[in-house]
Amino acid sequence: MRGEVIRRVRGGIAALVLVGLVVAPWVVDDYTTAILARTLALALVGVSVALLTGVAGMPTLGQTAPYAAGAYACAVVGSRVSDVGVVQLAVAAAAGALLAALTVPLVVHARGVIVLMITLAVGELVVVVLGRWRSVTGGTDGLAGIPAVRPFWGLPPLASDQARYLYALVVVATLVGAVLVLLRTRAGLVLRAGRDDETRLRASGHRVALHLSGAHIAAGAIAGAAGSLLVVAQQYVSPADFGFDTSALLLLGVVIGGTASVGGALVGAALVIAVRDWLFGVLPGHAPLVLGALFVATVYLLPTGMNRARGRLRQPEVPSLQPTVSEQPAVAELRR
Amino acid sequence: MTVVAAGTERIDPYLIPALDGVAYGLLVFVAASGLVFCFGVANILNLAHGLLYAIGGYTAAALFDGGWVSLALALGVGVLAAASAGVLLAGLLTPVATGNHLSQALLTFGVALAGGSLLVAAFGPDDPQVQVPAALEGSVLVGGHRYAAYRLVFIVVAAVLAAALYLVVRRTRAGMLVRAAVDDPEMVACLGVSPARIRAGVLAAAGALAGAAGVLGAPIIGPGTGTADTVLLLSLVVVVLGGLGSMAGTLLAALAIGEIQTLGVALLPSAAPFLLFAAMAAVLAVRARGLAGRWRAA
Amino acid sequence: MTGLLDARKISVRYGSLAALDAVDLCIHDGQRHALIGPNGAGKTTLLNVLAGSTKPQRGSVRFDGRDIGRLSPAARARRGINRIHQRPAVFPTLTATENVVVAALPRIVPHRRWWLGGRRSAAQHLAGPLLEQMGLTAVAAVPAGHLAHGQRRQLEIAMALAGRPRLLLLDEPAAGLSAIEVGRLVELLQALPRAVAVLLVEHRLDLVYALSDTVTVLRDGQTLAAGAPDEIRTSPLVRQAYADGVT
DSSP: OHHHHHHHHHHHHHHHHHHHHHHHHSHHHHHHHHHHHHHHHHHHHHHHHIIIIIIIOOOSOOOOOHHHHHHHHHHHHHHOOOBHHHHHHHHHHHHHHHHHHHHHHHHTTTTTTHHHHHHHHHHHHOOOOOOOHHHHHHHOOOOEEEOOBSSTTTOOOOOSSSHHHHHHHHHHHHHHHHHHHHHBBBHHHHHHHHHHHHHHHHHHOOHHHHHHHHHHHHHHHHHHHHHHHHHHHSSSSSSSOOHHHHHHHHHHHHHTOTTTTTHHHHEEOOOOOOOOHHHHHTTTTTTTHHHHHHHHHHHHHHHHHHHHHTTTTTTTTSSSOOHHHHHHHHHHHHHO | OOOOSSSOOOTTTTTTHHHHHHHHHHHHHHHOOOOOOHHHHHOOOOOHHHHHHHHHHHHHHHOSSSSHHHHHHHHHHHHHHHHHHHHHHHTTTEEEEEEOOHHHHHHHHHHHHHHHHHHHHOOOOOOOOOEEEEEOOOOETTTEEEEEHHHHHHHHHHHHHHHHHHHHHHHHHHHHHHHHHHHHHHHHTTTTTHHHHHHHHHHHHHHHHHHHHHHHHHTOOOOSTHHHHHHHHHHHHHHHHHHOOOOOHHHHHHHHHHIIIIIIIHHHHGGGHHHHHHHHHHHHHHHHHHHHHHHHSO | OSEEEEEEEEEEEEEEEEEEEEEEEEOOOTEEEEESTTTSSSSHHHHHHHHSSSSEEEEEEEEEEETTTTTHHHHHHHHEEEEESSSSOOOOBBHHHHHHHHHHTTSSSSSTOOOOOOOTTTHHHHHHHHHHHHTOGGTTTGGGGSSSSSHHHHHHHHHHHTOSSSSSEEETTTTTHHHHHHHHHHHHHHHOOOSEEEEEOSHHHHHHHHSSSEEEEETTTTTEEOOOHHHHHHHHHHHHHHHOOOO
């Protein structure tokens, strides 16, 4: 059965990728290690995308916004205030959470595809702002020359690509673990229930908007933290890192990894980013063409999980439960 | 955007940006109406919409040499090319379940990536400049101020296009079908028209509109590597702000965006990057409050 | 006379059509109240008004003495009014146990109990007995989307009970059930805790007479009659109403 095959393949690839990520610094050269550190940062953003898209049922193309906020905040703090890793991490996460909190009113009442559109627009606009706000962000030139990071007070600065990579790996592992723990709490259960059937959740007395806002802010914090990892890996940040292309690639990665799976999102996002980097290295002119074909192929071959996410299980023996009631109000909103 | 300098006439520093805003807004309106169509009628989120505009723009760059004949040629070819791209998109979207927006988003994005790469391969990575028609290169006196002739003519042409669109939607059978579909897509399916045909028709129309906008508006928003993204973003903002309920809403949203990008920037240059974002936030906040305000917080 | 739920002069109009016209309804603690009437009488509309999903143009709804007219369905659920829909609504990707836990959370589990994983957790503690009562222990770990129609109906009732409601609004709970399942449903409803009041909207008069101790008859948006089941059964007015309308 196709579903079974896909599950096995996913599991196998996930295991390979995870092992690869752990042994990488000892196996590949410095340059690749540095690239992988950046890939890890993006994969963590992918985790935040999965949290919103798969768990909360709010598909998003705008997680690059808190990612960027976190990265720039970290760059500014790293250059002027403190070179301690945990401090930068905390500031970056706070910046991402703050941006998410500011944009929560824009998305929390929207559903389904409207969220996709709004988050896309917000993400793009934030990047435009970053590109033009020269005084703080250095405009399109970005910020460079950020000093090396000391993971903790009393520890030496991260001097090699391997050290920076391992730092990123530890942070990612910790945060992903935290997310997995959080999903086992009542909040995680309520989010999943809301994704299945929001009206039913309301009928039980839950405050849906509150939970969705919380999920947004948490996802913003995670993406912000990922931004600090980017700065540690590159010691440089510019608006080019946060284009809409990146959002789409992350969404693709999340879908490949299994939309509702947080671990799968990590692996999927890492894979997609790695493939993109490899393609640009190998076929500089035609990489987007191949990537575009990859998008189309993924849509044809894999279930995107969206139908499942909207409460319509494709099980032959079960009659269809709820019509796309959840989608209709979203579109109906716009029709007013 | 270049502003033709006035000689000794009175200079109102805000009239010209305001007029620029109308031109820009009307351009955005024609370009965005394709996306509104796609989404409102066929329930398709088309992230390759910017690409359709870019196809029009690049056609203008390739075929237009300043004369009227070449303009007509560029328009014809551009519209045809973009409409065909739309039909191709419709075909690619056939296996995707209706209403599966995530799949649509990913697939159309992939096409946009691939298509963009092909355009750059054909035309090179630089942004080709498209001139204004030779006959319209000068400036015209409008109420005591000098204004670029091309912009004025463009405003008239775009307004005519908008009016024609309105008439088609309001007065023809096809338009009635479109309005019915926007109200209730499932009902239209019951009327016996094949969904594949509807999809192809809608995407072709969207392509035609975007392509026409791309050709005619090339001197304002010209072809280039960032064009598709810019046009997609602006169109999305129009959809979100203007809603799907009426053409008037779309027009108003488009004009507002046009004015923000021109007059707004002239009035508050330091806040320029934030203006569009702030406007969107304000409108969405008001909308959301209106929707949620009826019941005590749940 | 005031009771647990007191709806007075409820009027709902859609344009020129009066779906409800100055309808009164009073439900007492622990009462088993049935709402019947021909098609189009306004039964579901009245239920919607009580549940909070439809706002009446006129009239007031008081629960436990307090005006709840402005409260959303979620807020009313938190006060103890739970509704069961016509089509069984459960969370398809959550297991049966998780479904019950989600339903119980707003009213029961104190905020300290944020951790729900693990074996002998709050989840099993809460959900176990209820699932057993409904005969669903065997499928406790099965995603609700995989359950048969009748099982989903049972799960829904378990979920409604998990919230420890004061008033249950049942909207044609027997719809789509086989004869055996209906029998099961009747047993379940008869075994509901005495503290829970029930408002039952039902077409099947046999169920109404088996389950209720008070009956209100609606017709064309107005109250036709109200009283004990026996009175209603023998009332010529009611017979006429059903003969005229389509049952």
